[in-house]
Amino acid sequence: RPDHILTSGYGWRYDGIVRSDVRYGSQHVKYDRPELQKYQNILMNGGVCGRRALFGRFILRAFGIPTTSRPSRGHGALCHWTPNGWVVNLGPGWGSGYTITRYGNDKDFLATTKARDDSVAYLKVKRAQWVGDVKGERRIYGETGGPKNLGFWYGVSLSIQRSIINKLKKKAVNPLDAIGNDEPVTIAQRIVASPVNDGVILIPAAAYSNPKQTKEVHVMTSFRGGLQIYLPSFASQGLTIMRGGTWKDNADACTSGHCMKSGGYGKYHNWGFRVALSPDIESPDGDGTCDSGLKMVELDLGDDVTLELVYIKPGTFVMGGENTEDGRFLCVEVPKHEVQ
Incomplete structure (x- = not known):
């Protein structure tokens, strides 16, 4: 997705995907x-x-952007670095959660990121913490919640950090879910595809008609120059027609035809051919099982091919269907009829 990499706004760059x-x-x-x-x-x-x-x-780290989790009660979110400060994505703003870091409360984490912008002055914060470590003081990295047992030198470090932040007068960046999308207008309106001279014929994506009316089909800047069209994954569709098959675990719901999906829920392993055999003698207690007590026997034919023999109580069941047209998953079936 070049559009997420080349967008001018840092707030949703990369993780806009x-x-x-x-x-x-x-x-x-x-x-x-x-x-x-x-x-x-x-x-x-x-x-x-x-x-x-x-x-x-994962995406932010792949491009070298510092990031960490910033969950809140009952919700997961993230925060990451931008030139204007750390920002929260996919969740409420600072003060609404915590970070899985030494700082705990998210405001303490944010305060440290602000103070570190002045690397020279922040060294004083670290020196005070180092002295506190030598003195055996408890390590406390933030002021939120009124820290208990705060030692003298760690108290000095927090005081210095607070003064650095006050001098910088740096405000927190609003969570992007609150201010909306910071991406520029569609690139397809501004850039014309560049020509190539290597014998490859390219159809300019800028010539694509009505890109705003195609929902998830996007026109974006290409790394090769010009524009490219990004096509999303299309909805699954039944490609293979099975005749006389049945949905697994429903031995008495046979269909005369069905279009199976090539992947996902409803694909091949959810369907199968079944051979139903009725024994000559039913068990004395009339529980609908054969003498052996088995309700299904599976035969391994090799190469991951199996044949299932399923017991069905004596009586009638319906085969076939009423479909007279081919569709996404349905196909023309023989007339619906009962089988004795």
Whole structure:
């Protein structure tokens, strides 16, 4: 996503991909695949606060931007460095949470980042802390919450830090969820694709019609020069037609035709062919099982191919369906009918 790398605003640079590519919601997290890395699963299935903040920190660190988690009660968020100071993404502003650092309270962490902007003066803070360590004082790095058992030298360090911040008069940057998107207007309106002379024919993305009406299809600056079109992942669709199959665990719900997905929930392993055999003699107690007590027998045919023999109580069940047209997952079926 070159648009997230080249955007002029530091607030959402790089980690803006969380808002554009990581869907919000936990309903698909159960489909995480064990063979994938956790960040791949987050991109594929999305998540809520914690997973989104985790992916945002991953992207920021990949580009060398200092960042850490900044959770609050019942919510996960992140904070990261910008030239104007540290900023919170995906959560409420400073004073609403804590950091998983030595500073604990997020305001103490923020105060340290402000004071460190004057590296020469901040050395006095560190010297006072070093003397406190030699004296065996308890290490306390912030004033929030009224620290107890504050030693003399660590008290001096906090006093010096406070005076540095007051002289710098540096204000905290508002959380970006509160001030909205700081990205510039679409680049497609300002840049014309550059020509190439290596024999490759490129269709300029700037010639793409009505880019604002295509929802998740974006026109952005290309690293090769000019513009490029970014296409999102398209909705899954059934590509393989199964005839006479059934959804697993529903032996008496046979369909005469269904379009299976090539991946995700509903793909091949959720479907199968089943052969149902009725025994000649039912068990005496009439519980609907055969004499052996088995309700299903699975035969391994090799190469990960299995054949399941499923017991169905004597009676009737429905096969086929009423679909007369092909669709995304449905296809034309034989007429719905009962089987004895």
